[in-house]
Amino acid sequence: REFADHYDQRAVEERGWIGDDEIRELGERGLLGLYVPEEYGGAGLSQTGYCRVSEEFAQIDATLSVVMGVHQSIGMKGFEVGERYDTMGLRGNDLRRLYFKDLRIPPENVLGEPGEGFRTAMQILNNGRLSLGTGSVGASKWLLDRVIQHVKERRQFDRPLADFELVQEKIGWMVSFTFGLESMAYLTTGLVDRGIPDYSLESAICKVSGTEFMWYAANRALQLKGGEGYMRDQPYEKLLRDIRIFPIFEGANDVMRAFIALSGMKPLGEELKELADISLSEPIGSLGVLADYVAGRIQREVRPDRVTRAHPELSALAEPVTDQVKRLREVSEAQLRKHRDGIAERQFVQKRLSDAVSDIYAQIAVLSRVTAIFEEQGVGPSGQERYIAETFCPRAARRVRSNLDQVETNDDERMAAIAKLAYKRGEYGYALFDG
Amino acid sequence: REFADHYDQRAVEERGWIGDDEIRELGERGLLGLYVPEEYGGAGLSQTGYCRVSEEFAQIDATLSVVMGVHQSIGMKGFEVGERYDTMGLRGNDLRRLYFKDLRIPPENVLGEPGEGFRTAMQILNNGRLSLGTGSVGASKWLLDRVIQHVKERRQFDRPLADFELVQEKIGWMVSFTFGLESMAYLTTGLVDRGIPDYSLESAICKVSGTEFMWYAANRALQLKGGEGYMRDQPYEKLLRDIRIFPIFEGANDVMRAFIALSGMKPLGEELKELADISLSEPIGSLGVLADYVAGRIQREVRPDRVTRAHPELSALAEPVTDQVKRLREVSEAQLRKHRDGIAERQFVQKRLSDAVSDIYAQIAVLSRVTAIFEEQGVGPSGQERYIAETFCPRAARRVRSNLDQVETNDDERMAAIAKLAYKRGEYGYALFDG
Numbered sequence: 001r002e003f004a005d006h007y008d009q010r011a012v013e014e015r016g017w018i019g020d021d022e023i024r025e026l027g028e029r030g031l032l033g034l035y036v037p038e039e040y041g042g043a044g045l046s047q048t049g050y051c052r053v054s055e056e057f058a059q060i061d062a063t064l065s066v067v068m069g070v071h072q073s074i075g076m077k078g079f080e081v082g083e084r085y086d087t088m089g090l091r092g093n094d095l096r097r098l099y100f101k102d103l104r105i106p107p108e109n110v111l112g113e114p115g116e117g118f119r120t121a122m123q124i125l126n127n128g129r130l131s132l133g134t135g136s137v138g139a140s141k142w143l144l145d146r147v148i149q150h151v152k153e154r155r156q157f158d159r160p161l162a163d164f165e166l167v168q169e170k171i172g173w174m175v176s177f178t179f180g181l182e183s184m185a186y187l188t189t190g191l192v193d194r195g196i197p198d199y200s201l202e203s204a205i206c207k208v209s210g211t212e213f214m215w216y217a218a219n220r221a222l223q224l225k226g227g228e229g230y231m232r233d234q235p236y237e238k239l240l241r242d243i244r245i246f247p248i249f250e251g252a253n254d255v256m257r258a259f260i261a262l263s264g265m266k267p268l269g270e271e272l273k274e275l276a277d278i279s280l281s282e283p284i285g286s287l288g289v290l291a292d293y294v295a296g297r298i299q300r301e302v303r304p305d306r307v308t309r310a311h312p313e314l315s316a317l318a319e320p321v322t323d324q325v326k327r328l329r330e331v332s333e334a335q336l337r338k339h340r341d342g343i344a345e346r347q348f349v350q351k352r353l354s355d356a357v358s359d360i361y362a363q364i365a366v367l368s369r370v371t372a373i374f375e376e377q378g379v380g381p382s383g384q385e386r387y388i389a390e391t392f393c394p395r396a397a398r399r400v401r402s403n404l405d406q407v408e409t410n411d412d413e414r415m416a417a418i419a420k421l422a423y424k425r426g427e428y429g430y431a432l433f434d435g
Numbered sequence: 436r437e438f439a440d441h442y443d444q445r446a447v448e449e450r451g452w453i454g455d456d457e458i459r460e461l462g463e464r465g466l467l468g469l470y471v472p473e474e475y476g477g478a479g480l481s482q483t484g485y486c487r488v489s490e491e492f493a494q495i496d497a498t499l500s501v502v503m504g505v506h507q508s509i510g511m512k513g514f515e516v517g518e519r520y521d522t523m524g525l526r527g528n529d530l531r532r533l534y535f536k537d538l539r540i541p542p543e544n545v546l547g548e549p550g551e552g553f554r555t556a557m558q559i560l561n562n563g564r565l566s567l568g569t570g571s572v573g574a575s576k577w578l579l580d581r582v583i584q585h586v587k588e589r590r591q592f593d594r595p596l597a598d599f600e601l602v603q604e605k606i607g608w609m610v611s612f613t614f615g616l617e618s619m620a621y622l623t624t625g626l627v628d629r630g631i632p633d634y635s636l637e638s639a640i641c642k643v644s645g646t647e648f649m650w651y652a653a654n655r656a657l658q659l660k661g662g663e664g665y666m667r668d669q670p671y672e673k674l675l676r677d678i679r680i681f682p683i684f685e686g687a688n689d690v691m692r693a694f695i696a697l698s699g700m701k702p703l704g705e706e707l708k709e710l711a712d713i714s715l716s717e718p719i720g721s722l723g724v725l726a727d728y729v730a731g732r733i734q735r736e737v738r739p740d741r742v743t744r745a746h747p748e749l750s751a752l753a754e755p756v757t758d759q760v761k762r763l764r765e766v767s768e769a770q771l772r773k774h775r776d777g778i779a780e781r782q783f784v785q786k787r788l789s790d791a792v793s794d795i796y797a798q799i800a801v802l803s804r805v806t807a808i809f810e811e812q813g814v815g816p817s818g819q820e821r822y823i824a825e826t827f828c829p830r831a832a833r834r835v836r837s838n839l840d841q842v843e844t845n846d847d848e849r850m851a852a853i854a855k856l857a858y859k860r861g862e863y864g865y866a867l868f869d870g
Contacts, residue, residue, distance in 0.1 A: 052868070085666055087667065088665050088666070088667065088672035088676070089665075141862075141863045144863045145863065148858060148862060152861075165847070165851065166689045166782040166783070167854075168850060168851040169782075169850050169851070172849070172850030172852075172853040172854040173850060175857050175863060182867055183867075223683065227680070227683055230522050231520055231521060232521040237676075237679070241523070244657070245662070245665050248662055249662065253658075254599075254601045345600070347599055347601040347604075348600045348604065351601060369867070385865065387849070387853070388853065388865070391850070391853060412600070414825075414826040415611075415826070416607060417607075418607040418822070418823065418826060419597075419602070419603035419607040419610065421610075422607075423586075423587060423597055423606075426584065426587075427579065427583060428575075428580065428610060428613060430617070430823070432621055432804070
């Protein structure tokens with residue numbers, strides 16, 4: 001991308017704005033109306049196409065990718081721009097307080113039918129979440145390219161950093177997790193392009209997994225770079241500052257987890273007739289739109305033309321996934337029977353179920369991707385992808401097992417009690433020394 | 436502390452220096468020569484006293500605590516100050532490149548006997564590492580005070596944040612881990628004050644545990660604060676930027692882990708006569724001074740007047756620690772027999788042994804502290820401390836078990852192979868789309 005060659009992310013941060021010339025150039029290149037149908041002068045991209053572009057932007061600058069994301073929506077009159085926020089990162093993004101002032105949208109600017117605003121808003125949120133997932137893939141590839149070069153060149157104790165096992169562990173982890181995230185994000189955009197009506201659950205999974213992985217990856221990359229990584233003339237510290245907002249905005253990750261778990265359980269609750277008096281809709285309603293129960297959905301939407309035909313060579317990895325889905329369903333059902341309506345407040349349970357759901361989805365995505373590679377290129381020449389799948393899936397399966405075990409055996413009550421004691425004291429409050 | 440009332444950490448960051456008036460004031464308050472014996476005009480503080488002051492400084496500002504740490508050493512002539520580093524955080528600390536230029540130290544400025552420079556330098560490093568441990572305790576208490584107030588006041592979905600389980604989980608974890616770290620850091624300063632000749636192992640443990648905990652704690656606190664936490668008018672983002680250097684400097688944490696594991700194993704290697712041909716000294720020599728094998732040391736140095744008399748009411752927590760020490764020794768011995776000299780390069784093994792050693796030390800410290808509280812105040816009125824110990828120790832014991840299990844069963848070879856493939860490609864390199 002030519003634009004990347006003359007784009008200076010440090011200069012953008014210094015002046016606090018991408019730059020009007022840059023925005024104009026992006027507009028001329030047709031990058032400001034990616035979703036807008038071609039008949040209105042946009043690029044008319046599919047979800048996959050749009051997300052690939054957002055992955056590219058993330059490889060240039062996290063700030064740029066956020067500004068671009070915002071510019072895919074439509075400008076309006078009727079609000080006033082207030083004072084600028086002074087933020088940790090994304091300082092090239094001109095973030096300001098908005099004051100709505102007698103705001104009326106002319107009918108021709110209304111997106112969709114009047115009254116469908118909530119659904120449209122949700123769709124925009126889902127797209128934003130999905131592109132945070134693919135943006136994380138892009139940023140992670142960008143980091144890997146830099147970090148791999150660094151550890152091969154930099155020597156310590158008389159050998160390249162690359163030779164140290166704990167360096168290999170960090171890079172191996174980043175590569176295999178990027179592979180999993182990439183598979184998951186583009187499985188989702190593929191489903192959207194094939195017309196899946198509601199992809200809020202999958203978007204939320206990609207958002208949470210992507211933004212948390214990205215944070216750990218950027219942090220480890222800075223660590224690999226050592227003291228140099230702490231300096232502003234290197235890009236690592238800025239990346240860390242820029243991406244720190246991602247687990248907070250477009251739905252804070254803990255709220256997303258509640259959404260993933262509860263919207264996953266909703267159809268299960270409806271299915272179990274004897275639990276018909278449980279009304280799950282209100283707490284969920286406040287969290288976002290509803291989605292189908294993930295396990296059933298995976299079977300209905302994904303399996304038929306994907307995992308059912310998981311390549312026979314991958315059956316040792318695919319069979320455990322079926323067991324995990326079964327156990328997830330059993331554990332969810334037991335929790336629903338136990339807590340009934342109260343499940344909406346059991347965040348400890350929600351977090352573990354949500355993380356289990358995400359790891360199951362990730363395994364399915366990896367198996368589906370490697371199956372496609374086997375079919376296109378043959379099993380023999382696809383050894384590297386197979387090796388990644390054989391490494392990623394058992395790790396994810398262990399996390400699923402551990403999360404489901406902990407739904408039943410945990411020290412949650414102790415943690416909650418310690419927190420409540422601290423609330424009461426209003427401080428940490430354990431004295432080690434007198435006075 | 437009156438100084439804290441008129442100290443403005445944001446202003447210090449803006450001007451890039453603590454301020455000459457502030458340094459003078461600290462000097463007048465006798466805070467620049469804390470270690471210096473009273474006969475030379477210093478405060479003559481014990482290790483515990485010094486570390487308590489460094490904990491206090493960390494509660495005012497991380498930058499301040501670093502500057503104060505540096506000023507405990509002695510100014511010298513013979514080097515030139517170069518250009519200023521532009522850093523992610525600690526921007527109030529005037530960090531510059533130093534050029535040594537025909538440097539000669541006049542004899543009266545030599546610390547200790549000539550030729551003992553290495554030992555003196557190591558002692559300064561150990562003190563620095565220990566005070567990073569107690570500094571983390573201070574910063575964490577400071578964070579807890581703020582975060583507890585925030586979650587009690589801020590409401591979401593019609594109730595205070597404090598009521599949400601995942602909020603309780605974060606606060607409970609911060610409180611109990613702070614308790615463990617505090618116990619460990621001041622057990623160590625107590626040992627130093629009682630004349631333990633070499634405390635490099637314990638200092639390294641406090642440094643690694645403290646700086647990693649602090650990072651996660653500051654990150655979770657920012658998350659609890661939400662979008663506001665990302666703003667520069669709140670202290671959270673600055674804390675995160677300031678402390679990011681701590682896992683890197685005064686010995687990068689992965690190097691410290693190698694040091695902890697190898698210096699722990701050295702006397703074990705000497706003890707096992709049939710392994711006498713293993714020379715562990717060279718790789719360790721390059722990492723730092725040597726220390727005794729931690730388990731033996733814990734028995735010799737700590738047990739006699741501490742854990743041997745672990746309060747009978749705590750025996751359900753103390754007995755598992757003995758088993759962990761035994762298993763640690765067995766696993767270490769097996770690794771030493773397997774890898775011999777090569778153990779110095781087995782970083783995967785080192786990391787797990789080091790983390791196990793740290794968690795064992797933490798349990799001993801917590802038990803020792805709660806035993807002392809039981810003896811002073813009686814078992815009945817010490818319910819909160821007992822509850823923390825009963826929560827902290829089993830968690831730490833689970834981490835020890837998991838780390839020792841993973842020494843034997845792991846996917847290390849796979850991670851290393853994936854990294855090496857990426858080195859060869861020079862990039863991430865798994866294509867999902869053609870072209």
